[in-house]
Amino acid sequence: MLDIFIPLEPYAMPRPRFGRGGHAHNTDKSRSWKQAAAIYMQMAVREYEKPVFAEGPVGVRLRFYFKLPKSAHRKGDPPKEQWHIGRMDFDNLAKTVCDAANGILWKDDRQVSQALIQKIRVAQDATIKWGVDVGVWELEELPVDVSDDLAVCSSCGMLYSPTRRPNPDRRNYCPKCKEDKVPQRDASRDYYDRKRR
Numbered sequence: 001m002l003d004i005f006i007p008l009e010p011y012a013m014p015r016p017r018f019g020r021g022g023h024a025h026n027t028d029k030s031r032s033w034k035q036a037a038a039i040y041m042q043m044a045v046r047e048y049e050k051p052v053f054a055e056g057p058v059g060v061r062l063r064f065y066f067k068l069p070k071s072a073h074r075k076g077d078p079p080k081e082q083w084h085i086g087r088m089d090f091d092n093l094a095k096t097v098c099d100a101a102n103g104i105l106w107k108d109d110r111q112v113s114q115a116l117i118q119k120i121r122v123a124q125d126a127t128i129k130w131g132v133d134v135g136v137w138e139l140e141e142l143p144v145d146v147s148d149d150l151a152v153c154s155s156c157g158m159l160y161s162p163t164r165r166p167n168p169d170r171r172n173y174c175p176k177c178k179e180d181k182v183p184q185r186d187a188s189r190d191y192y193d194r195k196r197r
């Protein structure tokens, strides 16, 4: 997977509004956002032939990091990272990034045939205050067992790419939870539950 971090505040493409004469206005900001994002993408893929995925289906993972507003800062109990349910819809956010990537990551964003989009509000003590994390990969030809591509972690509910086919009869854990030794914790809890019965 090609991974690119764009250190810009996430920006959602506004729904087109039409002024007198039928011209769409309010597009200057989205144009300059896309231009800046394109520069970061170009820097990241400098060593590749351009566009990187000139043809064929691609999958993307877009992680939008939103800043924690000053009003939400707490001295005693600093907020941790959490889902962002504030303004800006996932589809409009994705549109801005995918437009910016045209001609750089892919020829045309209609090639994007699979996507995972996450909106996250950063923790108070986060070193990076905002940004967009873009992951792109080439998709295998269909038919594939789609459940092989993405799985839901039994512990945290996060989507992840499993390295082998998840067993539907067992718990399946994302790399993060595995690293945190959640499977071992669950297993020992199961063990004690069984013993108690």
Ligand SMILES: [Zn+2]
Pocket: 153, 154, 155, 156, 157, 158, 173, 174, 175, 176, 177, 178
């Ligand atoms: Zn997990």
